[in-house]
Amino acid sequence: MPRNENPIEKTESLGHVVKVQQVIDFIVLSDLMNGRRYHSEMEQFITHTLDGVGVNDAYFSQRLKTLAENGHVNRQWEGDNRYNRFYQITDSGVEYCKSLLRELPDRVKMAQRVYTLFDKYMDKFGKMNLK
Template identity: 80%
Template sequence: MPRNENPIEKNETLGHVVKVQQVIDFIVLSYLMDGRRYHSEMEQYITKTLDGVGVNDAYFSQRLRALAESGHVQREWETDNRYNRFYEITDSGVEYFKMLLKDLPDRVKLAQRVYGLFDSYIAKFNKVNLK
């Protein structure tokens, strides 16, 4: 049989499933809507919101730096202590948050569907003898 004689059309791509950075950005920006927060407060808030699932420290710092560089948050030192950096949402951050709020529900539904299908796919291999 020739290759791709009966191709299956893609409705979506895996790249459209929710990305970790979008989850972090959304939670951070939503938390900052109530006022400025310290780095550690936001990290704890994510862990609490996701029932014990946290964020790698280096990746979280990278996301906060990216949000600041894109103008979505403003970061400032409170003192000379490097651990006293706090963040505030900007007007640009509010607009980005609104865009995420509009876009993420459909992506979450897609992710739930895809991961449900993948979970079923993985289950097929539970009986496979890998010895």
């Protein structure tokens, strides 16, 4: 078939599927609505919320740093122990959390649909001899 003879119209882009950073940001910010939290508390909260699926510590630290740099959270040290860093949500963080709450449900539905279709596609290769 010649190129572009019967193109399939793209209705969405994979770039609109839920991104890991959005999942982390939303869980962190929604948890911070209940008050300040320590890094390790939030990390445990994510793992509990996602039924044992956690976040790489370096990636999580980077997300928290980015949230702080974007003004969505305040980071503060408690004492001189570098492990006692706690976070509080800012007004900007509340607004960002609200925007994620408006945006994410549709993205989650799209991600579920995409992964279901991809799972069916992978099933075609289930009986393939991979040796």
